[in-house]
Every structure is written in C-alpha cells, then in structure tokens.
Amino acid sequence: MFNDLGILELVTLVVLAVLIFGPEKLPKVIQDVSRFVRKVRDFSESAKQDIRTELGPEFKDFEFEDLNPKTFLRKQLEGNEDFNELKELRSSFDLKKEMNDVADAVHGRETGSSVPSAAAASSVPAAVNGSPDLLKKQDKPDAGERPPYDSDAT
Structure with missing residues (x-):
C-alpha cells in the first residue's frame, strides 16, 4: 500500500499526527485505524471466498x-x-x-554485406525490361541529345 513512502514522508506523517491528535489520543487513534484496516481486510477476504464458491470448482485456481x-x-x-x-x-x-x-x-553504393532480397528484387525488373534505372543519377546528355522523356514527371 505504501511502497513508495520514504523516511522523510513517514516522519512528516508522524509529526502531523502528533500535532493533530496530541500525544494523549494518538495511541487510541492508531488502535482504531488498525482495527478498521483489519475489518476491511476480513471483509474483502470473505467477499473473495464467496465469489470463488459461487464460481464453482472449475475456477478453484482463479x-x-x-x-x-x-x-x-x-x-x-x-x-x-x-x-x-x-x-x-x-x-x-x-x-x-x-x-x-x-x-x-x-x-548505388557498395555495401559490406549482400543486398537484401527486396532491394535486389526491385532492381532486377528494371534491368530485365531494358528501361533505365531512374533512381540512379544519369550522366548529362550530350549537347545535341535531348533528355529522356519522363511521362510520370509531367
């Protein structure tokens, strides 16, 4: 319940309890609180046991x-x-x-390892069809030559 309660917080709670309830009433308050917590635990355990009995024997490990x-x-x-x-x-x-x-x-860079099959498969059809690989940078055409026409770019 109080897993992340540090020493400083615990000391602060004790000082506040002493200031609020006083040193005379503090033992009675602690007993009442512990009795209440015990009753709540007993109630929850009995409720769990009732649920287990109602579910039947097939849920005994529940x-x-x-x-x-x-x-x-x-x-x-x-x-x-x-x-x-x-x-x-x-x-x-x-x-x-x-x-x-x-x-x-x-x-177009060389790698130390082999090219993955997906990349190899995607580059194979371009070479087979004879069409140029548009992802690789092409040299500039000669002065009299027209650049290749790309219908997807227009």
Whole structure:
C-alpha cells in the first residue's frame, strides 16, 4: 500500500499526527485505524471466498490479480509457443541494418554485406525490361541529345 513512502514522508506523517491528535489520543487513534484496516481486510477476504464458491470448482485456481489486463496477458503469452517464436524472429531482425542496405542499394553504393532480397528484387525488373534505372543519377546528355522523356514527371 505504501511502497513508495520514504523516511522523510513517514516522519512528516508522524509529526502531523502528533500535532493533530496530541500525544494523549494518538495511541487510541492508531488502535482504531488498525482495527478498521483489519475489518476491511476480513471483509474483502470473505467477499473473495464467496465469489470463488459461487464460481464453482472449475475456477478453484482463479486469482483476482488475473483480472488485471497486464497480468492476464503475461500469463496467456508465457505458455504460448507462437509468442516465443515471434520473440526469436524479432531478435534476429535488424531493421536499421536492413534499411541502410536498401538505401545503399538505391544510391548505388557498395555495401559490406549482400543486398537484401527486396532491394535486389526491385532492381532486377528494371534491368530485365531494358528501361533505365531512374533512381540512379544519369550522366548529362550530350549537347545535341535531348533528355529522356519522363511521362510520370509531367
């Protein structure tokens, strides 16, 4: 309940309690508060037990913490083999390296590793069709030669 309560906050609460209730009434107030907390815990435990008995024997392993969506998903995904395979696939895939390889292939630079299959596949049809690769910078045409006509650019 008070997991993030530091020493300074605790001392401040004690000083405030002494100032508000006084040293004479403080032990009685602490007893009343502890009795109230105990009653609330007993009430919540009995309510949980009633719910478990009403749900029946098929829910005997039911925990109320499982109602938290994060806990529920964590428990469901722990036993799932597909999730483990996805984690392995994700760890083996380096998006930044793949993007750099594709950018190098587009700009015509040589890479240390092989060109990814997607970039290689996209450059193959241009060479097969005989059409020029529009992504590569072309040399300027001679003075008498007209520049190539690009119908998509007009």
